[in-house]
Structures are given as structure tokens and as C-alpha cells.
Amino acid sequence: MKDTSEPPERAYLVALDQPRARFDADDSLDELASLVEAAGGVVAGRAVQQRRAPDPNTWVGKGKAAEIVTECARLGAELVVADDELAPRQQRGLEELTGRRVVDRSALILDIFARHARTKEGRVQVELAQLEYQLPRLRGIWKGLSRLGGGIGTRGPGESLLETDRRVIERRLIDLRARLAEVQRQRERSRLSRSRDGLFLAALVGYTNVGKSTLLNALAGATVLVADQPFATLDPTTRRMALPGGGALLVSDTVGFINKLPPALIAAFRATLEELNDADLLVHVVDVGHPNLHERMIVVRETLASLDLASRESLFVFNKADTLRGAEGEALREALGAEFPGAVFVSAQTGEGVEMLRDRLAAIAASRWTKVDVTVPYNEGGLVQRVRERGSLRNTEYSEAGIRIEADVPADLAAELTARRTREVSSGRR
Ligand SMILES: Nc1nc2c(ncn2[C@@H]2O[C@H](COP(=O)(O)OP(=O)(O)O)[C@@H](O)[C@H]2O)c(=O)[nH]1
Ligand SMILES: [Mg+2]
Numbered sequence: 146m147k148d149t150s151e152p153p154e155r156a157y158l159v160a161l162d163q164p165r166a167r168f169d170a171d172d173s174l175d176e177l178a179s180l181v182e183a184a185g186g187v188v189a190g191r192a193v194q195q196r197r198a199p200d201p202n203t204w205v206g207k208g209k210a211a212e213i214v215t216e217c218a219r220l221g222a223e224l225v226v227a228d229d230e231l232a233p234r235q236q237r238g239l240e241e242l243t244g245r246r247v248v249d250r251s252a253l254i255l256d257i258f259a260r261h262a263r264t265k266e267g268r269v270q271v272e273l274a275q276l277e278y279q280l281p282r283l284r285g286i287w288k289g290l291s292r293l294g295g296g297i298g299t300r301g302p303g304e305s306l307l308e309t310d311r312r313v314i315e316r317r318l319i320d321l322r323a324r325l326a327e328v329q330r331q332r333e334r335s336r337l338s339r340s341r342d343g344l345f346l347a348a349l350v351g352y353t354n355v356g357k358s359t360l361l362n363a364l365a366g367a368t369v370l371v372a373d374q375p376f377a378t379l380d381p382t383t384r385r386m387a388l389p390g391g392g393a394l395l396v397s398d399t400v401g402f403i404n405k406l407p408p409a410l411i412a413a414f415r416a417t418l419e420e421l422n423d424a425d426l427l428v429h430v431v432d433v434g435h436p437n438l439h440e441r442m443i444v445v446r447e448t449l450a451s452l453d454l455a456s457r458e459s460l461f462v463f464n465k466a467d468t469l470r471g472a473e474g475e476a477l478r479e480a481l482g483a484e485f486p487g488a489v490f491v492s493a494q495t496g497e498g499v500e501m502l503r504d505r506l507a508a509i510a511a512s513r514w515t516k517v518d519v520t521v522p523y524n525e526g527g528l529v530q531r532v533r534e535r536g537s538l539r540n541t542e543y544s545e546a547g548i549r550i551e552a553d554v555p556a557d558l559a560a561e562l563t564a565r566r567t568r569e570v571s572s573g574r575r
Contacts, residue, residue, distance in 0.1 A: 351402070
């Protein structure tokens with residue numbers, strides 16, 4: 146969409162209501178409306194067409210297209226937004242029928258990503274996704290023109306211009322892929338140095354706008370951008386969360402998921418999302434107040450599965466518990482508690498339950514740690530500090546034999562502690 150300095154574009158939203166659709170068409174249009182607003186547009190009106198399948202050439206039927214034209218004229222809408230990713234020829238067909246620019250859900254999501262990309266890696270990924278999305282559409286126009294024009298005079302310049310565009314895009318794609326690979330190599334290095342730290346990593350995942358960034362801020366005192374709009378945060382952020390008994394774990398926040406996430410985007414963001422591969426635990430954050438919470442949970446589960454993360458250990462966190470009010474809210478809380486045993490209810494905004502979530506994360510991390518009870522020489526006193534930083538120190542005892550450390554620590558630190566202990570004394574005690 147256009148720049149915010151220009152008057153906002155007025156959009157007319159259209160969804161198909163197809164059998165076996167995951168979301169109710171109206172709910173999906175609500176979501177599309179929030180996407181249009183996040184892209185700086187204004188919703189002028191909306192329509193749903195019930196269809197068994199989309200028209201291969203025009204997506205909606207001819208009758209519906211005529212109705213869209215009338216409504217757009219009445220409401221002053223210059224733009225039609227389709228709630229699905231359209232095939233290039235469907236987009237072209239619908240543009241011809243309505244005489245208006247047609248934008249599909251994927252282009253809209255890509256547009257929002259483009260607005261929010263901040264880091265070098267984010268920008269490269271978004272541009273890559275946009276070009277991947279545009280390339281077949283460009284080719285589509287080109288084929289269309291040569292079919293329509295076909296003759297002398299029309300084919301030459303049009304074709305060569307588009308051919309040049311296509312070649313420019315292809316060259317740019319190669320360049321972007323190379324740059325992305327370089328940025329990712331750099332990140333791989335910092336990732337390795339972090340994993341050397343051996344800290345437990347919990348990754349917040351979930352649908353967009355459920356409060357992941359707010360929760361990271363609440364858990365780790367971070368200052369990640371929070372906004373009531375989809376895809377405010379794109380770049381992965383990892384923060385250290387101090388634990389009550391000493392020690393710390395890492396919590397990370399990254400891009401959220403949404404229904405019908407464009408395939409080009411998933412492909413381009415695969416590397417960012419692969420950060421999730423490093424996670425010891427996926428914290429699936431759910432907006433408990435959302436009417437489609439179950440459908441959204443399925444979208445998240447399927448997206449995780451497409452990233453080969455379906456079997457990763459996860460913890461359900463029902464956020465925005467402050468919105469659960471009255472008997473109805475209580476009933477929902479109970480039903481969800483029964484459906485997802487072990488789930489934690491929190492409000493990242495009011496802080497309700499955040500302490501409990503922190504304890505739960507600490508307990509899960511500690512269950513992965515190794516129990517140690519070793520006595521180390523006094524000149525290895527720095528180890529106590531390392532245990533405090535990275536694990537959970539249960540007890541220390543200072544005697545002439547050395548410093549006795551009872552703690553739960555990550556495996557590598559356990560190995561180090563065992564290697565440095567004063568063997569004679571510790572074995573003598575047993
Ligand atoms: N009522 C309520 N709103 C919340 C809560 N947590 C986050 N929000 C709001 O939900 C919106 C999205 O939050 P954000 O953290 O950006 O979500 P993200 O897209 O998942 O990172 C913002 O307007 C937040 O203020 C909560 O516990 N209760
Ligand atoms: Mg966020």
C-alpha cells in the first residue's frame with residue numbers, strides 16, 4: 146500500500162466462504178480488516194461469497210464481481226482486498242472485472258512485514274519474500290500481454306520491458322540470497338557463542354498479537370516493541386530472565402504466525418524461525434480472550450509442524466487472562482484447564498500469573514539440569530559464581546576440605562565441576 150503521508154486508501158474486503166474453511170469467513174474478514182489497518186488502509190466495506198471453490202480465472206463469480214463494482218463506487222473504495230492468496234490470473238481477472246486494483250492477503254501481509262522490518266536481516270528477508278511473490282505475477286502479466294497483443298508493434302517493447310524487469314528481479318534475488326546467507330553466517334557465530342553459555346532457552350511462539358512481546362517484557366524486564374496490531378515484531382530478540390534462586394534462563398520472542406501466512410514469507414523467514422530449533426522449550430502463547438482461540442492454536446501447531454518443530458516440548462500459556470470476566474470467563478478458564486492440563490494462565494499486562502510462569506519455567510529448566518554435590522578447592526571459588534549465574538545453587542559449605550557445592554546445573558558445568566573437585570575428600574565422604 147501507499148505511504149502514510151498520502152490519504153489512506155479505502156479498501157473493500159472480499160472473502161470466499163468455502164466448505165471446510167478453518168475460520169468462519171466473517172472472522173477471517175475481521176482479521177483481514179486489522180491487516181488492512183496495520184498496512185495504513187481504511188476499510189470501506191466488505192462482502193462474503195459462498196462458493197464451493199474459487200473461480201480459476203476471477204476468484205469470485207461474475208455476479209459477485211458486478212456487485213463489488215457497485216459497492217466500491219457507492220463507498221468510494223479504490224482498492225479490492227481478497228482474503229486469500231490469488232493466482233496471478235485470478236488477480237488479473239478480478240482487476241479486469243472490477244476496474245480496480247486488487248491486492249491479496251499475501252501481498253498485504255508482505256506489505257506489513259516491509260513496514261516493520263528493522264534489522265538488516267529482516268529487511269533482506271522481506272524483500273526476498275516480496276520479490277519471490279512478485280516474480281510469477283510479473284511473468285503472468287508478460288504471458289498475458291503476449292497473448293493479448295500477439296502482433297507486431299505490441300509485443301516488442303512490452304515484452305522486452307517486462308523481460309528486463311524479470312531479469313532485474315532475478316539478479317536481485319540472487320544478490321539478496323547471498324546477502325542473507327552472509328548475515329546468517331554471522332548470526333550462526335553469535336548463536337554458537339550463546340549456546341556455549343549452556344543456558345536453557347524458552348522460545349515464545351504463537352499467533353500474532355497474542356501478547357508475546359508483552360510477556361517477554363514482563364518476564365525478563367525487556368523493552369520489546371508492543372503494539373495492538375499484527376506483526377509489530379519481526380526480528381528475534383533473546384533476553385536473560387533472572388531466576389529467584391539465582392541463575393538465569395533465556396527467553397526469546399520472534400515473529401508471530403497467522404492463518405494463510407504467505408508461503409514466500411515462510412521460505413524467506415525460515416532461517417529466523419529456525420532459531421526455534423535451538424529452543425529447549427516452546428512456550429505457546431494463546432490470547433485466551435479471542436473467540437477463535439482453538440482455530441488459532443491449530444494454525445500455530447501446523448506452522449510449527451511445517452518447521453519440523455511439532456514434537457518439541459511445549460508449554461501452553463493462556464495470556465490476557467484479565468479479559469476473562471464473570472461466570473462465562475470462569476467457565477472458559479476451567480474448560481481450557483481441563484483440555485490443556487499444565488497450562489498456565491497469565492496476564493502479561495497486569496502481571497497476574499507471571500510469577501507462577503517464571504517458577505514453572507525455572508522448574509522445567511531445572512529438571513533438565515544435573516544434580517551435583519561436589520567439593521572444590523578454594524582456588525576454584527569462581528565456580529560458585531558460575532553456578533549462581535547458570536544454574537540453581539542449593540547450598541554451599543566452607544570447610545578445610547574446600548567449598549562444597551550442592552546445585553542443579555547444565556550438563557557441561559556439571560562435568561566441569563566434577564573434573565575440578567578435590568577427589569580424595571569427596572570420595573572419602575561417600
Ligand atoms: N488485556 C490484555 N492485553 C494484552 C495483554 N498482553 C498483551 N496485550 C495487548 O495485546 C496487544 C499485542 O501485544 P504484543 O505483545 O505486541 O503481541 P505479540 O504480537 O504477540 O508480540 C497489545 O495491545 C498489548 O497491549 C494482557 O495480558 N491483557
Ligand atoms: Mg510481538
